[in-house]
Amino acid sequence: MGQRKEETTFQLKCPECDAEIEIPEDVISGEIVSCPDCGMDYEVKISSDGKATLGTAEIEGEDWGE
Amino acid sequence: MTTIGLVYDRIRWDEKALIRAASKAKVELKLVDPKATFLDTAVNKEKTASEYGDVVLQRCVSYFRGLHITAILENSGIRVINPLQVSLICGNKLYTTLALEKAGIPTPRTLVAFTEEGVHKAMEDLGYPAVSKPVVGSWGRLIALIKDKDSAQALVESREQMNNALLQTYYLQEYIERPPRDLRILVIGDEVVAASYRYSHENEWRTNVARGGTSEPCLVTKEIEDIALKAAETVGGGVLAVDCMESKNGLMVHEVNCTVEFRGLYSATKVDIPGRIIKYAVEVGKK
Numbered sequence: 001m002g003q004r005k006e007e008t009t010f011q012l013k014c015p016e017c018d019a020e021i022e023i024p025e026d027v028i029s030g031e032i033v034s035c036p037d038c039g040m041d042y043e044v045k046i047s048s049d050g051k052a053t054l055g056t057a058e059i060e061g062e063d064w065g066e
Numbered sequence: 067m068t069t070i071g072l073v074y075d076r077i078r079w080d081e082k083a084l085i086r087a088a089s090k091a092k093v094e095l096k097l098v099d100p101k102a103t104f105l106d107t108a109v110n111k112e113k114t115a116s117e118y119g120d121v122v123l124q125r126c127v128s129y130f131r132g133l134h135i136t137a138i139l140e141n142s143g144i145r146v147i148n149p150l151q152v153s154l155i156c157g158n159k160l161y162t163t164l165a166l167e168k169a170g171i172p173t174p175r176t177l178v179a180f181t182e183e184g185v186h187k188a189m190e191d192l193g194y195p196a197v198s199k200p201v202v203g204s205w206g207r208l209i210a211l212i213k214d215k216d217s218a219q220a221l222v223e224s225r226e227q228m229n230n231a232l233l234q235t236y237y238l239q240e241y242i243e244r245p246p247r248d249l250r251i252l253v254i255g256d257e258v259v260a261a262s263y264r265y266s267h268e269n270e271w272r273t274n275v276a277r278g279g280t281s282e283p284c285l286v287t288k289e290i291e292d293i294a295l296k297a298a299e300t301v302g303g304g305v306l307a308v309d310c311m312e313s314k315n316g317l318m319v320h321e322v323n324c325t326v327e328f329r330g331l332y333s334a335t336k337v338d339i340p341g342r343i344i345k346y347a348v349e350v351g352k353k
Contacts, residue, residue, distance in 0.1 A: 028085070030099040031077045045102065058075070058101075062230070063129040065204015065276070066307070066327045 012054050016040045023052060032057050068351030069094040070344065071119030071144075073135055075101055075126045079329045080340070084123065087340035093348060095119075100126070100135055111143035121145045121351040123305075123343065125325060129157050129202065132325060145350050147343075148304035148324045155301045156324035160201045160237055162301065169300040171293065172318045174311075175240040182222045185236050189218050197239045202232050204323075205276035211241070239320075242313045248273045249284055249310040249317070251294035252331055252339065254346045255303065258291045260337040262330065275327065281334035293317050305343055307331075 011020040019037035027033075029046035033054070042054040070088060072095055074081050088095035096119045106114075122139055124146050126132030133153050136146045148156070155161045166173040174197075177188040189196060189212065198210045198221055212218050225233045251261040267278030275281065284290070294308040297319045307323040328339045 028077050028082075028097065029102065030074060061128050062207070063131075063202060063204075064127050065129065065207070066323045066325045 010052075012044075012052065014038060014040060015042070015054055021054070027052065067094065068121060068348055069096060069115075069119040070347045070351070071096045071098055071122040073098045073100060073118065073122055073124050073126060073132075073139075075099065075128055075131060078127070078327070080327055081125060083329075083332070083340040084125070084343060087338070087344045091341065091344050091348075093344055100131065105135065105138045107138055107141070109142050114139060114142040114144055118144060121147065121347045123147050123347055124153075127325070129204070129325070133157060145353075147347055147350060148306070149302060152302035152304050152306070153324050156306065156322050158201050159199055159203075159321065160235070162322055163237075165300050166297065166319055166322075169296065171297050171300060172313075172316065174242050174318055174320055177238045179236045179238065180234060182219075185218055185222050185238070186215070188236070188238050189215070192238055192240055195241045197241055199237050199239065200233055201235050201237050206272040206274035208233075209272055211271060212238070242311050242318060242320075244311045244313060246271075246273075247312075248320075249290065249312070250281070250331055251284075251286070251290060251308045251310065252326065252328065253294050253298035253303075253306045253308060254342050255349070256295065256299075258286050258294050259342050260331050260335040260339060261286050261290060261294075262334040264330065275330040279330070281330035283334045289317060293319060297322055305346065 008025040009022045012023055014021050014035040017038040019035055021035050027044050031044045032041055034041050041057040043057045045053050045055045124132050124136050136150045136153055139146050140150050155165055163176045179185045179188045195211055195213045198212050200208045247263045247265045250264055252259045261284040262281040263284045264273040264279045264281050266273045273279040297308045298306045301322050307326040309321040310317045310319050332339050
């Protein structure tokens with residue numbers, strides 16, 4: 001049996017509804033997280049000192065795609 | 067040791083896969099989110115390389131953002147995948163059509179008009195049904211099936227309301243009778259790496275995965291390989307997804323994509339696409 005890696009997380013408050021949003025420790029700046037309570041999407045921003053905050057996620061632009 | 071830069075504005079499944087692939091290959095990867103910074107147009111290759119890496123995988127989901135970043139990085143002497151010229155051609159369906167036409171690669175007949183009068187004249191020439199596509203656009207957005215004169219009229223009227231200069235160019239294409247699927251062929255450098263059939267979602271004629279289309283593995287035949295490599299070479303080469311349709315007269319290329327989303331193709335084929343992209347970036351750095 002392989003050992004299941006325990007995913008460590010930390011929490012940030014949802015700017016919209018104040019619920020706690022679980023963020024994985026290995027989050028990458030720019031990743032999108034959703035609030036489990038109100039469903040709002042946020043972009044995780046990591047500053048140069050390593051502090052994570054939640055910013056407004058960009059909405060799909062007319063030039064988005066592949 | 068070449069360092070690779072990954073310039074992204076959104077972390078999709080694809081970007082995470084590339085990050086994992088680089089770490090597996092022990093390649094140093096610099097992650098740059100351009101939304102959080104600015105770029106200097108002054109040419110300073112060393113400084114730019116220290117921030118962005120020696121070779122950059124430009125993966126922005128916003129076409130113009132990515133295009134402009136590519137222009138600046140390339141001007142500094144950084145190799146970008148895909149190069150500016152390739153992104154210019156592939157990001158514009160008309161430029162892609164022109165490149166394919168010039169190279170003699172089978173592609174649907176395409177007419178271009180700029181006004182309501184021009185659209186009606188073009189449609190008389192093309193016949194109904196036909197397909198209208200925005201010259202710049204992805205994920206099947208605004209792609210419309212024009213079934214009759216009334217829908218051509220509705221197309222023009224709605225486009226005129228959109229207040230977007232690019233949408234005032236009407237790119238009209240013959241409708242190709244085909245099975246309810248198309249082919250997506252991934253070319254990396256001078257190799258076909260994987261191919262899939264993309265089936266359109268129920269109640270949808272467009273096959274885009276972003277529109278719910280599903281992918282099934284596709285055996286790469288000589289015909290598929292030849293047309294995909296020729297199409298990729300024609301637009302300048304790099305990491306490219308060539309989209310083909312199966313017409314009565316053989317394969318036809320209708321699009322070449324330059325910021326490839328490969329999740330669907332990967333799940334259908336299990337080919338290590340992210341690993342191959344990283345390997346290609348390292349090779350480009352050595353050239």
